[in-house]
Amino acid sequence: MKFLRVGAPGLERPAVLGPDGAVHDLSSITADLDGAFLAGDGIARARAALAAGELAPIAEPGRIGAALARPGKVVCIGLNYLDHAEETGAEVPAEPIVFMKDPGTVIGPDDEVLIPRDSHKTDWEVELAVVIGARARYLESDAEAASCVAGYTISNDVSEREFQLERGGQWDKGKSCETFNPLGPWFVTSDEVADPQALDLRLWVDGVLRQDGSTAKMIFGVHHLVRYLSRFMVLEPGDVINTGTPAGVALGLPGTPYLRAGSVVEVEITGPGGSLGRQRQRIGQA
Incomplete structure (x- = not known):
């Protein structure tokens, strides 16, 4: 899967790139792409939600933020x-x-x-x-x-x-x-x-x-x-x-x-x- 964060600096939303190239909102799965998302079952839940068509597309994603929020180090x-x-x-x-x-x-x-x-x-x-x-x-x-x-x-x-x-x-x-x-x-x-x-x-x-x-x-x-x-x-x-x-x-x-x-x-x-x-x-x- 390809995850990304879209929006103005400090206001980014987590998202995933679908197989059709559309950007889908992950806000229902996680608040952000960070250590907590990775440590849990976030990737598996995102994969299942995308496959089930449960993630709304973002029509105009705009700016792409850093791929990961707040790296620990x-x-x-x-x-x-x-x-x-x-x-x-x-x-x-x-x-x-x-x-x-x-x-x-x-x-x-x-x-x-x-x-x-x-x-x-x-x-x-x-x-x-x-x-x-x-x-x-x-x-x-x-x-x-x-x-x-x-x-x-x-x-x-x-x-x-x-x-x-x-x-x-x-x-x-x-x-x-x-x-x-x-x-x-x-x-x-x-x-x-x-x-x-x-x-x-x-x-x-x-x-x-x-x-x-x-x-x-x-x-x-x-x-x-x-x-x-x-x-x-x-x-x-x-x-x-x-x-x-x-x-x-x-x-x-x-x-x-x-x-x-x-x-x-x-x-x-x-x-x-x-x-x-x-x-x-x-x-x-x-």
Whole structure:
């Protein structure tokens, strides 16, 4: 199933995309698409209600909000594609590089991204985002990890490289500026993604293709990451894992301009099971 949230910021309604392409209101099933919805039987009830024709269509959905409301935490993996590590001159990690991103950065897939004040190196990163649907604690196998994954969505892990790499301290301050995590348009349940390691990721800036990669080239795969993280923190329903980005970021392309006000970024992830959707952000100035 493809879930989404529609409406003005702060007033989004939960919805589901029907097989006919129509958007159906889920307000009778849940108040929002959040950890409580994922932890219970929300997906099963939504599936049954859609099949029974019990969900009213939304004639004019309007704005699409973030695919998930109020993630408990956003855990990010750095340098998780060999080509990205190579382009940035970084050593290939022996274990996943883990950092956190402020959940407050999450915005809708087509919302405006703001370049922070005093920023000179705001960069883009298309990423597969994993949505956790069951509590994950000290998992022992990839099969256990898979059972904790509710589904997938798209993240643009926007990053300010000077803040991240040249100002000392941890990466978080270059990753957690406001609007730095467009998420969506859909949260696609795991049963519709036959193989999370067989997805194609692409990103364009002002119509120029900058990133064109595949999750097959991850250093650490999705299920390995969920299992690994569960050894260091408890993952809860509604948490999100941004799994890393392939080559093609401005940081790794000498002479390539970073984002500027007025730039347009487009992002998509596709695969054998279908599309996770497409994002389009115009860049503004904080």
